Amino acid sequence: MAVLLLQAGPALIDRPQLLGPAQIRQLAAELDVRPTKTLGQNFVHDANTVRRIVTASGVGSDDIVLEVGPGLGSLTLALLDVAGRVIAVEIDPKLAGRLPDTIADHAPAQADSFEVITADAMAVSADELPAAPTALVANLPYNVAVPVLLHLLGEFPSIATSLVMVQAEVADRLAARPGSRVYGVPSVKARYHGTVKRAGAVGRNVFWPEPKVESGLVRVDRTDTHPDDPALRARVFAVIDAAFAQRRKTMRSALAGWAGSAVEAERRLRTAGIDPGIRGERLDVDDFVRLAAVD
Template identity: 85%
Template sequence: MFVTIGPPLTDAPRLLGPAQIRQLAAEIGVRPTKTLGQNFVHDANTVRRIVAESGVGADDVVLEVGPGLGSLTLALLGTAGRVVAVEIDPVLAAKLPSTVAEHAPAQSGALTVITADAMTVRADDLPVAPTALVANLPYNVAVPVLLHLLAEFPSIATSLVMVQAEVADRLAAVPGSRIYGVPSVKARYFGAVRRAGAVGRNVFWPEPKIESGLVRVDRTDTHPDDPQVRAAVFAVIDAAFAQRRKTLRSALAAWAGSAAEAERRLRAAGIDPGLRGERLDVDDYVRLAAVD
């Protein structure tokens, strides 16, 4: 379900601080839970920085996942043309429209709130196709949520997400590095990936035990936007990293049917069968998946 409120006007939103965040939580009886990965940002400068780094503007429809109490939502409404917020917690989803009406009355009509799980949300669930993704993703499911949204919404041209610092490093890792793996390659299927900054623990309530980082993905049309092609490529990636200490000849044996067939396909794709999976970039995996 989704609810849209008010007509948009022009005054700048009033951003939330620590006192407002705690007050809003108390009003609706919300206590942040680890299960839903709830850590609410309470620093106005941080959300301003996220919005600035995202590069969104008046022509953008921003998809925000996990808006929580609305800190980032308000900052986005001050810049983007429209925000579609997907919130799994029905209590938080119900509160967000009134928070926006109070703190950003001029932009209230630019907000749509959808009560849904970001892991299962589909294009038909949204009233309009998003052009950008900007979100503080739940850290326990950040990678699968990001990959699902990039696959489900090809209209998303840019993504800026806040994730656990270690996950940010993995997503932005390059071939040959120690932390380069499945998330690194799959994210690159959709576009160029880079680290876009760090976020300290002290800007959250409650304060997490881990550091956070920003990752930006700029979509390219290099690889086919075809679910079957993508699934085939991702299957090769999963197989190559399932036994990352092994050479590709051995690691891909089950995927190809035998080590000999894996070697044949690798050579047909112009890839040395003696390499390991972390030496290949996403273009290599795309070529390999296309070999008959």
């Protein structure tokens, strides 16, 4: 009987080998890493989940991906399978120091396409990165997910698409539309940068350690509706903060402190074409942009 020997082609040999539960625990033990709640460390150990995240992100070979909080490298390896380049930002020096070896071991063909920066994602600047990222893909620490996302969207206008994994409730807030019960400051500020939508759910059992909450995927596709002007963005965000600081108040009352008085707030609202008796939860980001531009 003839025996047919099948050999893996170069494309299969060159693909990154993704991490599973055993490899994750082995790496953690090697580094003596004990995931901390302070840094929001919950490591994904399911290959199908990281593949799904990468697919939902839509990144391809032309993309320079910024990954925040790569941890032990689960998502990083899946990104390197499709992206042209991955730049990871990791706050933990121990994890950042091990990542290049993990990539060399599990994705040697992609090692030259990977770089890691030891930095705090809440403060990282464009000057610290070797190239301008075109996409953001990240498993964000739950306790700082919104400020990290907003900082990165504001700091890196080159990011055209973002796919982040956050706590499910935060995902709902980010993707909420005007009038929704959970619509608020995160919803409006995220929409300043582009369209925002839920992109899936992630169960607890794909993480180590297993978190006490469910996770959700959120995708932001940048638009050029609002200018990439830090000064304008700061003015708009100040109005948003004031509008939702006292959520149940009308805009006339809620913006009295911001405008200097309730009378002045009403004048600005009417100039912007906004009913002074409306509440902030009924306004879209375009309304806040018009209001911020009124002198």
